[in-house]
Amino acid sequence: MLKKMLCAVTASALLIPAFALPGTKAGDAVRQKILVEKVDGLREDFMKGVDISMIDQIEKTGGKFYNERGEEEDVFKILKDHGVNYIRIRLWNNPTYESDQYDKNGKLVARKGEKMGGGDNTIETDLRIAKRIKTAGLKFMLDFHYSDFWADPGKQYMPQDWKNLSAKELENEVEKFTRETINRFVKEGAAPDSVQIGNELNSGFMWPIGQLWSNDPGVKIGGMKQFIRLLDRASKGVRNASGGEKIKIVVHLADGGKQDLYKWIFDEVKKAKIDYDIIGLSFYPYWHGSMADLKANLEMISKRYGKEMAVVETAYAFTEENGDAQGNVFQTYSDEANGYVPSVQGQATELRDIIATVSGVKGGCGVFYWEADSILWKGANLSATEGNTWENQALFSFDGKVLPSLATYNLVSGRGEVENVWGGSAKNGSGFTPYALAEKLEITTKPGEVPALPEKVKAIFTNDSESLVDVTWEKIDWKNQKVGKVTVTGIIKGSDFKPTASVDVSNRVNLIEDPSFESGKMGKWKLNGPGSASFMENNKGNSHSGKWTYKYWLGSGFKSILSQTLNGIENGTYELSLWAMGGGGENNIRLFAAGYDGTAKQVTAKIVNTGWQQWKKYKIRVPVSSQNVTIGIYLDTAPDCWGNFDDMEFIKVD
DSSP: OTGGGOOOOOOEEEEOOOOOOOOOOGGGGGGOEEEEOOOTTOOTTOEEEEEOTTHHHHHHTTOOOBOTTSOBOOHHHHHHHTTOOEEEEEEOSOOBOSSOEEOTTSOEEEOTTSBOOTTOOOHHHHHHHHHHHHHTTOEEEEEEOOSSSOOBTTBOBOOGGGTTOOHHHHHHHHHHHHHHHHHHHHHTTOOOSEEEESSOOTTBSSBTTTBOOOSOTTOOOOHHHHHHHHHHHHHHHHHTSTTGGGSEEEEEESOTTOHHHHHHHHHHHHHTTOOOOEEEEEOOHHHHOOHHHHHHHHHHHHHHHOOEEEEEEEOOOSOSOOOSSSOOOOOOOBOSSEEEOSSHHHHHHHHHHHHHHHHTSTTEEEEEEETTTOOOOTTOSSBTTBOOSOGGGSSBOTTSBBOGGGGHHHHTTTOOOEEOTTSOEEEEOOOOOEEEESSOOEEEEOTTSOOOOOSEEEEEETTSEEEEEEOEEOOOOGGGOOSEEEEEEEEOTTOSOOOEEEEEEOSOOOOOSSTTOTTOSOTTOEEESOTTTEEEEEOGGGOSSSSEEEEEEOSSOOEEEEEEEEESOOOEEEEEEEEEEEOOOOSEEEEEEESTTSSSOEEEEEOOOOEEEEEEEEEEEEEEOSSEEEEEEEEEOOTTOEEEEEEEEEEEOO
């Protein structure tokens, strides 16, 4: 009904920057001076790994890497000198396009049979990389995807050469392919030390035969029984290869903080007596949770299965900046109690904390940083039809200079301090203290009322981690405080840093419940439209304030209305405002107020998004005469449109 009542009213728009957190500018990354705390009790054979599956393609297209002296040097030597002892490389079956590829404008971007990019990780490519790994004196993990291209929880596509096989034929082919591939590496003097039999197997692999679940009732899947059979044959392929008894077999899931997921799959793996050695986890804090979540899952795994465990994928950004036209996937991690700044220091601290967490659990044996080599170089992208989505999470600058954060691999063992020619350094350190607030504290209160100042604040420490700390606020005579802004100073015990809170003593009271969506729930908000396309998002990097926003995105166009009804309010003139940003291209976005005079009338403001982090504030005046009003956001999007809304206000002005 609200959709039918929409009408056009022009609104004023004001562009104001959001609260800026500390971070690293991409051009300053190599000049950062960082400190890394030693990890006590770290075993000597701990796998200090990196995945650099892109390396062959990067170097073929001209990409170069530079050591701390500013000299071009072999990337494997740089890695080893900084403490890396293990390299992980993915393997695809036949990474070529099955059909011609076109962009959204109908332009041909790749022909059938051409390479897909993303490292072109065929057996031949990986053999070249593996020989260099062995020459450098490093160990080597081969990651079978059993797919022609990227395999992860959302996609596990059957290799094109296996699509017509029966389940039994596929089982035989998986064992044969695994065995013969390893034999080829052994024959050429590049035997893997460990092998992953599948990549991020949350939903199975080799769909649909090895698929664990599906939302499509029309798809016939093999389910757990067939998944286990394929996993067993993959394991046998490793063991029956030349030297296979010495190779450690890894079974890998994503979502490293989800205990129920790991119990569901590994209980079945245990029941079937699958032969394997290591449980591999992906753990990106901005996707998978806190270090406490990871630790709890590792402890459960250790007790329940008695296996070794390694985080075989993690990463964090050294900058929020984007180096090319392709957007990046990184999201700033900041939950209610913890977080990391997107900086070289924050990147090093995240890696150090992952190593400490894994090492601190019985059986924890390694950590691998994903695509540490992902520098910007034309022709070396994560696919042939898109740019680089990962360059701000590499352990090298956009142009290939080694970052101080790579030295983390040495520093966790108390050695390998580094100073570089650009003025940067990496050294051991401890005793980190707060130096800034992770979030701006702004509180509104009525005259005569005591504001709800928090007992704990989330502070940024000098290692660019975020944690909650106790705070004591200075005493203010709020009873006699006049209307206006008041800055309140706090004290953190044992710290010279004094946090401040801005208290707005005002008769202007925001009547909207959860106006900044920080509850992360719908609550009083009502959604008329697809919840998969319009939802609450926890991502500080996409917020105007706090962490949560109202987010929209879908590959196809859709319509939706988010609304909240305010009843029994005082009649008068109100101001409704909203902050918005997004990629643009929508058919129609409107901020609206309806039912304010007991009729079907509406006032609206047209919202026009112009780009990421280009926040604009939209305002409308609402003359309430019925003691009720419904306020909200109307969306009519085109395919692949996206955006975020934050900090909505409805305040009486007259």
